[in-house]
Amino acid sequence: MSGRSADATSDHRFPPSDVDRLLGQMTLREKIGQMTQVEFGSITPDQVGEWAIGSVLSGGGGNHGDGSAADWRAGVDAYVEGSLQSRLGIPIVYGTDAVHGHNNVLGATIFPHHIGLGATRDPHLVEAIARASALETAATGARWSFAPCLAVPQDPRWGRTYEGFSEDPSVVSELGAAAVRGWQGTDLPASGVLACAKHFVGEGAMEWGSAGRARHPWIDWWDGWGEEWQIDQGNISLDEAALRSTHLPPFAAAVAAGVATVMACYATWRHVPLHAHHQLLTNVLKGELGFDGFVVSDWMAVNQIDADFEVAVERSINAGVDMVMVPFDFRGFIETVERLVVEGRISVQRVDDAVRRILHAKDRLGLLSGQGDEVPLDVVGCAAHRALARRAVVASAVVLKDDGALPIRPGEDVVAAGVALDDIGLSCGGWTISWDGGVGPITDGRTILDGLRTALGASIPHTADGSGSVRATVGVVAVHEFPYVEGGGDRANLNLPDDQVEVFRRVRARVDRLIVVVVSGRPVVLAPILEDADAIVAAWLPGSEADGVGDVLTGLAEVGGRLPVRWQHTMEQVRDNHTTELPEPWPVGHGRTITHRRTKETS
Numbered sequence: 129m130s131g132r133s134a135d136a137t138s139d140h141r142f143p144p145s146d147v148d149r150l151l152g153q154m155t156l157r158e159k160i161g162q163m164t165q166v167e168f169g170s171i172t173p174d175q176v177g178e179w180a181i182g183s184v185l186s187g188g189g190g191n192h193g194d195g196s197a198a199d200w201r202a203g204v205d206a207y208v209e210g211s212l213q214s215r216l217g218i219p220i221v222y223g224t225d226a227v228h229g230h231n232n233v234l235g236a237t238i239f240p241h242h243i244g245l246g247a248t249r250d251p252h253l254v255e256a257i258a259r260a261s262a263l264e265t266a267a268t269g270a271r272w273s274f275a276p277c278l279a280v281p282q283d284p285r286w287g288r289t290y291e292g293f294s295e296d297p298s299v300v301s302e303l304g305a306a307a308v309r310g311w312q313g314t315d316l317p318a319s320g321v322l323a324c325a326k327h328f329v330g331e332g333a334m335e336w337g338s339a340g341r342a343r344h345p346w347i348d349w350w351d352g353w354g355e356e357w358q359i360d361q362g363n364i365s366l367d368e369a370a371l372r373s374t375h376l377p378p379f380a381a382a383v384a385a386g387v388a389t390v391m392a393c394y395a396t397w398r399h400v401p402l403h404a405h406h407q408l409l410t411n412v413l414k415g416e417l418g419f420d421g422f423v424v425s426d427w428m429a430v431n432q433i434d435a436d437f438e439v440a441v442e443r444s445i446n447a448g449v450d451m452v453m454v455p456f457d458f459r460g461f462i463e464t465v466e467r468l469v470v471e472g473r474i475s476v477q478r479v480d481d482a483v484r485r486i487l488h489a490k491d492r493l494g495l496l497s498g499q500g501d502e503v504p505l506d507v508v509g510c511a512a513h514r515a516l517a518r519r520a521v522v523a524s525a526v527v528l529k530d531d532g533a534l535p536i537r538p539g540e541d542v543v544a545a546g547v548a549l550d551d552i553g554l555s556c557g558g559w560t561i562s563w564d565g566g567v568g569p570i571t572d573g574r575t576i577l578d579g580l581r582t583a584l585g586a587s588i589p590h591t592a593d594g595s596g597s598v599r600a601t602v603g604v605v606a607v608h609e610f611p612y613v614e615g616g617g618d619r620a621n622l623n624l625p626d627d628q629v630e631v632f633r634r635v636r637a638r639v640d641r642l643i644v645v646v647v648s649g650r651p652v653v654l655a656p657i658l659e660d661a662d663a664i665v666a667a668w669l670p671g672s673e674a675d676g677v678g679d680v681l682t683g684l685a686e687v688g689g690r691l692p693v694r695w696q697h698t699m700e701q702v703r704d705n706h707t708t709e710l711p712e713p714w715p716v717g718h719g720r721t722i723t724h725r726r727t728k729e730t731s
């Protein structure tokens with residue numbers, strides 16, 4: 129690996145300030161406490177103070193009380209209050225996966241997932257969405273979001289494809305930097321939230337079949353995870369030039385935008401865990417790119433480095449991990465690090481560098497000086513944010529095919545089919561209310577069907593299965609993926625399920641024009657319906673304001689979304705990018721523009 133060989137830990141970049149004074153007062157155990165992040169269900173607020181814990185988090189679906197913003201605020205405040213009882217009263221920073229809005233919280237605005245935002249190519253929109261998400265997150269007391277994900281997805285079989293903006297690194301760089309600016313804002317202490325560029329580095333390039341038990345047979349929790357997990361957290365075999373040219377630029381852009389934290393990646397690069405990769409974490413990220421924030425590990429990712437936990441901890445912290453998302457056994461972790469320092473296997477200098485970086489980030493957030501404004505709870509799910517989300521839904525729609533079927537005009541008789549046309553959970557996808565999302569009315573929102581009915585001023589009959597014999601001028605059919613998250617969404621087969629093709633055929637038989645809406649976190653293979661559909665619109669995972677799709681279908685909005693990833697038509701094309709099978713995949717950038725703009729009054 130080329131790049132600066134100097135160990136960046138010896139070259140910290142912060143001017144002496146309260147941070148260094150504070151560091152000088154801390155005991156070793158208090159320093160290690162700051163390097164410890166614990167899941168809120170595994171620690172009490174009192175223990176946070178006793179152990180001088182640096183951060184508490186909600187993992188995916190980790191909700192407080194009834195999941196409302198008010199209960200979240202009360203829950204988070206209790207942990208912050210607990211941390212203030214520690215000897216030095218250093219506040220925790222509370223972290224959560226607000227990855228498309230403050231998505232764990234009931235009633236929060238759920239924005240389109242990153243893949244849809246990638247289709248907009250609009251950094252101003254992405255920055256505004258991150259800013260709105262930061263306000264809703266800060267309102268509940270959480271001041272650190274594990275976002276933006278800067279993956280550059282290369283294989284749509286990967287369950288985290290929808291968390292990436294694009295397979296084009298220049299798009300990921302531009303939109304990722306915009307997201308960092310939005311999350312952290314221009315006045316971090318006022319209403320900012322620490323952003324987290326993740327997962328460093330190279331995810332999206334793992335190879336199919338290289339994950340799961342093949343990687344760490346000693347971890348028994350793989351057993352319950354079924355036959356998925358074939359590519360997520362797998363191995364990356366790219367050479368250094370390819371890793372640098374495709375996957376490093378988004379992190380360089382995020383660092384240049386001032387990102388406060390970076391999360392390491394579960395994957396291995398040439399079979400070396402990225403969580404234990406000193407060259408990449410320290411010499412490249414902190415040295416070459418000049419990252420002066422702190423690196424946090426992923427959830428139990430340190431455990432994957434070695435069957436011997438002590439060795440795993442030693443390797444990760446010496447490689448450059450500054451804070452460990454333990455997230456359960458905080459005592460065991462703290463005592464392990466203490467033992468390793470006493471034995472000289474982790475240097476005091478490395479601990480001081482890690483803690484200095486963590487305190488510097490807290491100082492930027494105003495936590496050490498008691499700065500910071502109270503963000504009112506009523507911003508959560510507010511009308512302005514929902515209007516912004518609806519605008520993003522429209523901008524992210526990609527018209528993949530249109531043989532003159534669009535727009536649907538008022539007065540035309542329309543039939544609608546497919547469960548995803550009228551289901552908030554399917555529109556939101558994973559990372560919504562619970563870790564892997566759900567179906568049905570999981571939170572407040574408006575469906576695609578709501579939008580169609582409003583735009584056309586008509587009731588529009590809808591069935592899940594397309595049954596019925598009444599003919600109509602226009603049919604609208606939604607096909608979809610059920611929600612999934614991380615490796616649980618790894619799929620060897622992206623073909624449309626037969627029952628969804630059947631819904632399509634039932635409606636095809638009784639309409640003149642048939643429009644298909646695809647609700648998915650990635651390209652799905654549309655071959656069985658490609659020819660017979662008159663129009664196909666990718667809505668991606670539009671979120672709680674999915675009614676915006678209705679404006680796209682009825683000409684109430686101009687449409688300009690562009691594919692952020694190529695869209696293959698067969699699994700052969702997915703497995704082998706060089707196959708010459710026809711029809712050729714729709715390339716990155718594909719998408720029809722509809723400038724015709726009908727007002728509600730005109731037809």
Ligand code: GLC
Nearest residue numbers: 186187188225274326426427
């Ligand atoms: C998960 C994800 C990561 C997330 C973290 C905390 O496993 O890999 O993106 O931020 O754990 O929920």
